[in-house]
Amino acid sequence: MGNVPSAVKHCLSYQQLLREHLWIGDSVAGALDPAQETSQLSGLPEFVKIVEVGPRDGLQNEKVIVPTDIKIEFVNRLSQTGLSVIEVTSFVSSRWVPQMADHTEVMKGIHQYPGVRYPVLTPNLQGFHHAVAAGATEISVFGAASESFSKKNINCSIEESMGKFEEVVKSARHMNIPARGYVSCALGCPYEGSITPQKVTEVSKRLYGMGCYEISLGDTIGVGTPGSMKRMLESVMKEIPPGALAVHCHDTYGQALANILTALQMGINVVDSAVSGLGGCPYAKGASGNVATEDLIYMLNGLGLNTGVNLYKVMEAGDFICKAVNKTTNSKVAQASFNA
Amino acid sequence: MAAMRKALPRRLVGLASLRAVSTSSMGTLPKRVKIVEVGPRDGLQNEKNIVSTPVKIKLIDMLSEAGLSVIETTSFVSPKWVPQMGDHTEVLKGIQKFPGINYPVLTPNLKGFEAAVAAGAKEVVIFGAASELFTKKNINCSIEESFQRFDAILKAAQSANISVRGYVSCALGCPYEGKISPAKVAEVTKKFYSMGCYEISLGDTIGVGTPGIMKDMLSAVMQEVPLAALAVHCHDTYGQALANTLMALQMGVSVVDSSVAGLGGCPYAQGASGNLATEDLVYMLEGLGIHTGVNLQKLLEAGNFICQALNRKTSSKVAQATCKL
Numbered sequence: 001m002g003n004v005p006s007a008v009k010h011c012l013s014y015q016q017l018l019r020e021h022l023w024i025g026d027s028v029a030g031a032l033d034p035a036q037e038t039s040q041l042s043g044l045p046e047f048v049k050i051v052e053v054g055p056r057d058g059l060q061n062e063k064v065i066v067p068t069d070i071k072i073e074f075v076n077r078l079s080q081t082g083l084s085v086i087e088v089t090s091f092v093s094s095r096w097v098p099q100m101a102d103h104t105e106v107m108k109g110i111h112q113y114p115g116v117r118y119p120v121l122t123p124n125l126q127g128f129h130h131a132v133a134a135g136a137t138e139i140s141v142f143g144a145a146s147e148s149f150s151k152k153n154i155n156c157s158i159e160e161s162m163g164k165f166e167e168v169v170k171s172a173r174h175m176n177i178p179a180r181g182y183v184s185c186a187l188g189c190p191y192e193g194s195i196t197p198q199k200v201t202e203v204s205k206r207l208y209g210m211g212c213y214e215i216s217l218g219d220t221i222g223v224g225t226p227g228s229m230k231r232m233l234e235s236v237m238k239e240i241p242p243g244a245l246a247v248h249c250h251d252t253y254g255q256a257l258a259n260i261l262t263a264l265q266m267g268i269n270v271v272d273s274a275v276s277g278l279g280g281c282p283y284a285k286g287a288s289g290n291v292a293t294e295d296l297i298y299m300l301n302g303l304g305l306n307t308g309v310n311l312y313k314v315m316e317a318g319d320f321i322c323k324a325v326n327k328t329t330n331s332k333v334a335q336a337s338f339n340a
Numbered sequence: 341m342a343a344m345r346k347a348l349p350r351r352l353v354g355l356a357s358l359r360a361v362s363t364s365s366m367g368t369l370p371k372r373v374k375i376v377e378v379g380p381r382d383g384l385q386n387e388k389n390i391v392s393t394p395v396k397i398k399l400i401d402m403l404s405e406a407g408l409s410v411i412e413t414t415s416f417v418s419p420k421w422v423p424q425m426g427d428h429t430e431v432l433k434g435i436q437k438f439p440g441i442n443y444p445v446l447t448p449n450l451k452g453f454e455a456a457v458a459a460g461a462k463e464v465v466i467f468g469a470a471s472e473l474f475t476k477k478n479i480n481c482s483i484e485e486s487f488q489r490f491d492a493i494l495k496a497a498q499s500a501n502i503s504v505r506g507y508v509s510c511a512l513g514c515p516y517e518g519k520i521s522p523a524k525v526a527e528v529t530k531k532f533y534s535m536g537c538y539e540i541s542l543g544d545t546i547g548v549g550t551p552g553i554m555k556d557m558l559s560a561v562m563q564e565v566p567l568a569a570l571a572v573h574c575h576d577t578y579g580q581a582l583a584n585t586l587m588a589l590q591m592g593v594s595v596v597d598s599s600v601a602g603l604g605g606c607p608y609a610q611g612a613s614g615n616l617a618t619e620d621l622v623y624m625l626e627g628l629g630i631h632t633g634v635n636l637q638k639l640l641e642a643g644n645f646i647c648q649a650l651n652r653k654t655s656s657k658v659a660q661a662t663c664k665l
Binding site for chain 2: 041222224225226227228251252253254255257258260261262281284287288292295298299301302303304331332333335336337
């Protein structure tokens with residue numbers, strides 16, 4: 001940049017630029033204006049579904065324990081942004097994940113808006129039954145493409161975990177409850193290092209075969225780069241249609257949006273993210289966690305893709321939870337916009 | 341098979357056609373990328389805390405040892421405007437000039453150019469914009485008038501066998517004018533190239549760009565100026581820098597500007613971040629198998645050093661993830 005006087009801030013045209021061209025997307029009907037359509041990259045999906053994992057994956061990795069009423073308020077605010085899927089909590093033992101100990105109260109306490117889905121994690125049959133009793137109408141199971149990670153994380157081999165998940169998913173289907181499957185370590189493992197695309201495909205196929213309607217491929221430690229994302233997706237997409245796939249990128253090494261762009265270019269149209277980029281990384285102290293929903297929406301809006309989500313309302317929800325958790329946001333869009 | 345599943349997303353119909361074009365939009369990536377390290381100039385210029393001359397010199401020496409082949413050293417601008425660059429002559433004279441490494445310096449006018457040459461500069465950089473209003477506010481003249489000023493520098497540089505690089509600010513948006521047309525960026529870039537700049541760096545000055553806008557801008561510019569003469573300079577104000585850079589690489593651009601530790605803020609959005617962090621860029625390029633010549637470990641050390649001197653945390657995610665707290 002040149003010799004710019006630092007006194008210049010927030011010029012009117014600048015605000016206009018952001019408002020008119022980059023912050024649209026709060027309704028699908030509010031369609032693309034023709035000028036914007038020409039900047040859309042060819043080959044990208046027209047609509048991208050964002051799966052908001054802030055209340056679960058985000059908060060789970062935050063040190064500060066958030067009171068139940070704050071969690072409920074947080075989810076309720078997210079429900080009003082246009083997000084269509086919000087991962088609420090995890091029916092896991094509080095011994096393992098203290099932050100999720102109030103899962104039943106949160107699930108019962110939130111307002112379930114029509115048109116919004118509220119999946120919850122259910123690592124086993126017991127968790128599943130509790131979730132259903134608490135009013136859950138969608139569940140997720142969490143597998144991994146790494147044996148070591150599976151052992152350390154849920155204390156069993158991949159094969160054993162698949163057995164458990166099969167029980168859960170079968171019960172879910174029996175009750176007409178959709179089940180989503182996660183595959184962790186899709187682009188690398190903190191214990192094993194690199195993970196072959198074939199292994200990711202194998203695990204994804206198992207989850208898809210047992211009845212999961214969507215498989216979210218997670219770059220758990222954020223080590224992936226566009227090349228490894230491409231290779232992994234090429235392998236998985238030979239066995240599973242892209243319409244049943246999602247990507248879940250962590251921004252530990254700043255690669256998340258570049259990896260997501262790559263996934264979009266390959267036809268993926270479901271992306272997980274967390275408002276404010278909540279969550280750290282348990283494997284790299286001080287590192288950031290999930291990709292920030294605000295920054296994701298900013299890119300998607302700029303690309304002319306519909307999300308149905310109002311960026312400004314998401315930023316407000318992010319501001320709310322950051323104050324509650326007493327941390328500064330990890331979203332660059334929020335950082336740039338909230339300081340007057 | 342997939343059709344039997346419940347709650348499917350809506351786009352099943354268009355999938356086949358999507359797949360046909362999606363991979364074609366990815367393009368072949370360059371095998372090598374030249375990184376232009378702008379931390380000591382663009383980075384430091386936008387940092388509040390003034391660092392001493394010896395610290396600046398040490399930073400640049402550490403960056404040289406990290407394998408970077410171009411390090412933008414300082415700016416021969418009046419200290420009245422940019423106090424951080426007040427010691428430009430001492431810095432340029434004080435750094436170790438490793439063979440094979442270029443040390444370009446900014447020269448906003450002929451006076452700055454002459455001072456730079458006297459101080460030993462072998463490459464200079466001139467700074468234009470694709471926005472009339474930005475040019476007016478920044479250097480108090482129109483784009484056309486700015487060309488006349490730059491022409492004087494280019495002629496002098498040519499006589500003295502000094503290479504000139506050009507910057508085009510506001511390539512993806514302007515804080516005053518808002519949207520900037522790709523045609524305007526192409527026009528200014530073409531002018532710089534025809535005047536004698538060997539390379540033109542297209543800057544997303546306020547970081548508002550997204551990959552589609554990057555693509556449109558580059559498509560227009562590439563019709564007027566050869567790809568090999570183009571570079572991108574992305575700011576990470578809205579977190580879009582790496583994705584925008586990836587788009588540029590997919591279009592064949594092979595020169596990328598970045599700043600160690602993501603130094604520099606943004607004067608237009610208080611609290612916002614500035615440049616793309618070199619560490620994060622190198623991480624992506626290495627992951628893609630693209631040669632950079634940079635030693636990431638040494639780069640991290642340089643970033644760590646300057647952050648301590650500035651008393652600030654790094655903006656590089658790679659640095660945050662690899663340092664032990």
